[in-house]
Amino acid sequence: MHLTLAITGASGAVxxxxxxxxxxxxxxxxxxxxxxxxxxxxxxxxxxxxxxxNDLVEKLLGTAxxxxxxxSDADIGAAIAxxxxxxxxxxxxPCSMGTLAAIAHGxxxxxxxxxxxxxxxxxxxxLLCLRETPFNRIHLRNMTLAAEAGATIFPCIPAFYNHPxxxxxxxxxxVFRVLAxxxxxxxxxxxxxxxx
Numbered sequence: 017m018h019l020t021l022a023i024t025g026a027s028g029a030v031x032x033x034x035x036x037x038x039x040x041x042x043x044x045x046x047x048x049x050x051x052x053x054x055x056x057x058x059x060x061x062x063x064x065x066x067x068x069x070n071d072l073v074e075k076l077l078g079t080a081x082x083x084x085x086x087x088s089d090a091d092i093g094a095a096i097a098x099x100x101x102x103x104x105x106x107x108x109x110p111c112s113m114g115t116l117a118a119i120a121h122g123x124x125x126x127x128x129x130x131x132x133x134x135x136x137x138x139x140x141x142x143l144l145c146l147r148e149t150p151f152n153r154i155h156l157r158n159m160t161l162a163a164e165a166g167a168t169i170f171p172c173i174p175a176f177y178n179h180p181x182x183x184x185x186x187x188x189x190x191v192f193r194v195l196a197x198x199x200x201x202x203x204x205x206x207x208x209x210x211x212x
Contacts, residue, residue, distance in 0.1 A: 020106040025055020026147035028110035029063040030187040048084040096131040105141035120161035142167040178206035
């Protein structure tokens with residue numbers, strides 16, 4: 017699979033980091049196109065202590081990437097901005113309300129918004145993992161618009177029934193659910209079992 021992962025300026029950088037790690041490790045994934053918005057860079061520094069744009073993927077992975085390519089959000093000429101570029105889908109995790117608004121209204125003025133627009137027009141999976149609460153009416157309308165255009169609204173709501181030991185495990189299990197939704201079930205995922 018060839019996938020795009022975008023991190024935007026909403027709280028929850030740990031979700032993005034865990035998604036990047038899972039995609040980089042998954043043998044079914046051949047290429048990951050990674051984009052962090054300008055606001056995401058600030059959140060990454062504040063929440064994870066990861067600063068700067070240079071070698072960001074390596075800092076998040078803790079090792080040199082084997083299949084992840086980093087793009088600048090300002091580079092609207094990147095390959096993922098074209099519908100002819102092969103792709104199996106896109107995940108925005110976490111997705112800010114500003115990014116949701118841009119996607120819902122077709123404002124393709126950044127690489128993230130343009131790649132999402134292309135993903136929708138080509139009928140490919142687009143998962144928007146929103147991170148905000150409470151939702152106002154603008155947020156709700158934008159979610160409806162994006163969903164009607166073909167996006168899956170997948171809010172960052174972690175589960176507790178698996179008794180996560182820390183926030184990293186909570187984020188990891190949420191990411192596993194996201195990846196399962198696009199056909200990449202993960203071996204370490206907690207699966208609810210039927211009662212005997």
